[in-house]
Amino acid sequence: MGFLHEGHLxxxxxxKAENDVVVVSDFVNPxxxxxxxxxxxxxRNIERDTEMAVGAGADVxxxxxxxxxxxxxxxxxxxxxGEITRVLCGASRPTxxxxxxxxxxxxxxIVQPDKSYFGQKDAQQAxxxxxxxxxxxxxxxxxxxxxxxxxxxxxxxxxxxxxSDEERKQAVVLSQALKIAADSFKNGDRNARELExxxxxxxxxxxxxxxxxxxxxxxxxxxxxxIISEKALAAVAVKFGKTRLIDNVILExx
Amino acid sequence: MGFLHEGHLxxxxxxKAENDVVVVSDFVNPxxxxxxxxxxxxxRNIERDTEMAVGAGADVxxxxxxxxxxxxxxxxxxxxxGEITRVLCGASRPTxxxxxxxxxxxxxxIVQPDKSYFGQKDAQQAxxxxxxxxxxxxxxxxxxxxxxxxxxxxxxxxxxxxxSDEERKQAVVLSQALKIAADSFKNGDRNARELExxxxxxxxxxxxxxxxxxxxxxxxxxxxxxIISEKALAAVAVKFGKTRLIDNVILExx
Numbered sequence: 081m082g083f084l085h086e087g088h089l090x091x092x093x094x095x096k097a098e099n100d101v102v103v104v105s106d107f108v109n110p111x112x113x114x115x116x117x118x119x120x121x122x123x124r125n126i127e128r129d130t131e132m133a134v135g136a137g138a139d140v141x142x143x144x145x146x147x148x149x150x151x152x153x154x155x156x157x158x159x160x161x162g163e164i165t166r167v168l169c170g171a172s173r174p175t176x177x178x179x180x181x182x183x184x185x186x187x188x189x190i191v192q193p194d195k196s197y198f199g200q201k202d203a204q205q206a207x208x209x210x211x212x213x214x215x216x217x218x219x220x221x222x223x224x225x226x227x228x229x230x231x232x233x234x235x236x237x238x239x240x241x242x243x244s245d246e247e248r249k250q251a252v253v254l255s256q257a258l259k260i261a262a263d264s265f266k267n268g269d270r271n272a273r274e275l276e277x278x279x280x281x282x283x284x285x286x287x288x289x290x291x292x293x294x295x296x297x298x299x300x301x302x303x304x305x306x307i308i309s310e311k312a313l314a315a316v317a318v319k320f321g322k323t324r325l326i327d328n329v330i331l332e333x334x
Numbered sequence: 335m336g337f338l339h340e341g342h343l344x345x346x347x348x349x350k351a352e353n354d355v356v357v358v359s360d361f362v363n364p365x366x367x368x369x370x371x372x373x374x375x376x377x378r379n380i381e382r383d384t385e386m387a388v389g390a391g392a393d394v395x396x397x398x399x400x401x402x403x404x405x406x407x408x409x410x411x412x413x414x415x416g417e418i419t420r421v422l423c424g425a426s427r428p429t430x431x432x433x434x435x436x437x438x439x440x441x442x443x444i445v446q447p448d449k450s451y452f453g454q455k456d457a458q459q460a461x462x463x464x465x466x467x468x469x470x471x472x473x474x475x476x477x478x479x480x481x482x483x484x485x486x487x488x489x490x491x492x493x494x495x496x497x498s499d500e501e502r503k504q505a506v507v508l509s510q511a512l513k514i515a516a517d518s519f520k521n522g523d524r525n526a527r528e529l530e531x532x533x534x535x536x537x538x539x540x541x542x543x544x545x546x547x548x549x550x551x552x553x554x555x556x557x558x559x560x561i562i563s564e565k566a567l568a569a570v571a572v573k574f575g576k577t578r579l580i581d582n583v584i585l586e587x588x
Contacts (some may be wrong), residue, residue: 189473
């Protein structure tokens with residue numbers, strides 16, 4: 081969705097290292113925003129984005145208009161049904177993933193990539209897209225790349241620009257809480273509910289943090305688990321003022 | 335969906351005349367059948383189909399299994415929303431077109447055709463697929479080919495094999511009624527409701543015919559119209575015993 085940061089650039093650089101031609105899509109997609117969300121105010125700067133994308137190795141920057149992507153009368157949706165789109169961000173944003181899968185399907189049809197690079201910060205999005213590609217037999221490999229963080233640990237996000245100084249300071253608690261949970265997991269804590277409680281307790285020490293969810297699910301199926309047997313996603317969504325931030329960590333048994 | 339007849343072969347022949355390589359898909363798609371419909375009993379004969387398809391010019395006959403197309407856990411659907419999928423066959427078969435668009439999207443992803451040939455007998459299906467391809471920006475041309483009929487006018491259909499001798503005899507009324515309506519349209523009758531009534535009255539002269547719908551809609555938008563200004567679809571669905579037959583004619587102002 082543009083307003084590029086180091087997280088996006090890491091995807092472009094990796095794509096360039098592994099492919100001949102890199103196409104970057106830069107499109108603030110209206111169908112993945114719900115009513116009252118920040119579609120209008122989402123930061124945009126295509127000149128800056130183009131310069132950064134090309135600097136990182138992009139051969140093409142594709143920034144269609146909303147009218148090109150959704151011409152008058154458009155009413156076709158691609159939807160991944162099931163728990164995978166209903167939990168986590170799907171719970172508070174019920175049409176979000178339908179908008180994501182619809183636009184990514186369009187972008188794949190237009191660009192026809194062999195590989196497509198997504199950030200692990202949007203871990204649920206990546207899981208949903210991997211399922212979409214598998215279910216619809218699209219000839220695209222989805223490659224999920226690590227979260228890029230600020231020096232203090234805050235996950236890079238275009239929405240970080242919304243934060244006040246004090247919110248920005250407190251927001252670091254997300255990555256700190258997840259790190260502590262990951263350490264606790266390494267030390268043998270496999271109980272999903274206890275890990276969730278641990279993370280939430282840490283986040284709640286910050287007065288500006290309003291938790292949307294703190295959840296531990298099996299990964300990448302996003303199925304419920306009491307005891308983590310193999311691989312799980314610990315994910316959080318927390319509001320600071322009007323700004324909703326997400327972060328996550330993969331918990332994996334060695 | 336296989337069990338090929340002259341209608342299918344006309345698509346294959348035209349495709350071969352206009353392209354280098356022709357791929358025929360032959361797949362009885364479960365997701366386009368509703369509960370209690372004829373998925374299990376739908377006629378299948380892949381050996382006969384393959385011979386006929388190759389004879390007509392097919393280079394590849396693609397007949398996947400249900401498990402290949404819909405592996406365990408599949409839950410992604412492509413859906414064209416709006417009146418176009420709610421009227422006509424969409425009214426009595428509410429999940430039918432969702433199944434059609436989902437499987438055709440898969441087939442397009444797998445085969446990646448430049449052009450795809452569909453029969454005008456399934457006029458609504460063709461309109462829905464044209465809209466799907468446009469809305470999702472798939473690089474495929476949908477080409478709609480004329481209805482092929484038996485000598486007495488009955489539109490070719492794999493389901494014709496279900497008809498008893500007496501049903502088969504009476505079923506000819508569909509094409510007769512549509513022909514009379516088309517003549518009446520040519521003579522200046524532009525009133526959609528009157529044309530519908532005219533067609534229904536003729537069909538109702540046959541005791542075994544149970545009308546599902548007789549409808550005249552603008553084409554290809556499938557929007558309601560009282561008076562036809564330009565181009566319309568006169569379409570019928572009629573049951574003879576358990577067999578549901580469809581037929582249609584395009585009404586066009588010269």
